Amino acid sequence: MEELFNSSKLLKHWPSILLGLLLALTFKYIKEYRRKRSKNVKLAGEEDIAVDFPLEDPDALQPALEEKPHVPFVQGENLNPDGARRFYELARGRRSVRAFNAERKPPINIIEDCIRAAGTAPSGAHTEPWTFCVVQQLAVKQAVRQLVEQEEHINYSTRMHAQWVTDLRPLQTNAIKPYLSDAPYLILIFKQTYGTTAQGRKKLHYYHEISTSIACGVLLCALQAAGLSSLVTTPLNCGPALRRLLERPANEKLLILLAVGYAAEDCKVPDLQRKCLQDIMVKY
Numbered sequence: 001m002e003e004l005f006n007s008s009k010l011l012k013h014w015p016s017i018l019l020g021l022l023l024a025l026t027f028k029y030i031k032e033y034r035r036k037r038s039k040n041v042k043l044a045g046e047e048d049i050a051v052d053f054p055l056e057d058p059d060a061l062q063p064a065l066e067e068k069p070h071v072p073f074v075q076g077e078n079l080n081p082d083g084a085r086r087f088y089e090l091a092r093g094r095r096s097v098r099a100f101n102a103e104r105k106p107p108i109n110i111i112e113d114c115i116r117a118a119g120t121a122p123s124g125a126h127t128e129p130w131t132f133c134v135v136q137q138l139a140v141k142q143a144v145r146q147l148v149e150q151e152e153h154i155n156y157s158t159r160m161h162a163q164w165v166t167d168l169r170p171l172q173t174n175a176i177k178p179y180l181s182d183a184p185y186l187i188l189i190f191k192q193t194y195g196t197t198a199q200g201r202k203k204l205h206y207y208h209e210i211s212t213s214i215a216c217g218v219l220l221c222a223l224q225a226a227g228l229s230s231l232v233t234t235p236l237n238c239g240p241a242l243r244r245l246l247e248r249p250a251n252e253k254l255l256i257l258l259a260v261g262y263a264a265e266d267c268k269v270p271d272l273q274r275k276c277l278q279d280i281m282v283k284y
């Protein structure tokens, strides 16, 4: 009797049961599809993001950052009055210098504050994917110089296009780089292509190159504000050797090498003009 009742109930509700089954199957399919698709995700501008990143069970995924309630925004200090103009005056005074006063060393705490400032830069998912290696020891600076000069000889003589060498002529650069041993500080900035979670798992670092480049921009401004001079270099082909020299891990890739200190008394710079506002800004 009860069976009969149950089967008649089943019969009566078969459209809802079928719909329920269909919905469940659709959800399962969507979930599976999204899981498969996320395996192959490639973010724009993230050439070396790990495509074969080990994917957790989607339901067990945890954000790398702790999930906490947001706190009220507190406006930081500013340079007002005329903050923007004063900052522009500061920034426009910066030049890349290739001759440093080897005798005059700025205190390390100034460098530390500048790097603190750089560390405030925004980064993809707040992953802070950067390492700032500060070199002060002469022997290490000399080793850096030797590695860079070795590659630069090849760059200038055979590796690079003749147009490259020609375009650099007005800057009067060449393969000999005394500033790499004269400058009291070298700061080698590495982008971390991925990180490690507290649980020892691989952690994705989004936009690590853009994030680290922004941090370098902040660092350059901070150094300028501290009255120091700097030179931005991007050593061609010596990233891995410099990484090994400084015993940095394989997830770190050299992005920029800065020479930092006070400019030499007789330091000369190219007579360059900067584009005017109308040439760099478009209003809509």
Ligand code: IYR
Binding pocket: 152, 168, 171, 173, 174, 175, 233, 234, 235, 236
């Ligand atoms: N890194 C080399 C060459 C160089 C390349 C560019 I592009 C510059 O704007 C300046 C230099 C060097 O430091 O000599």
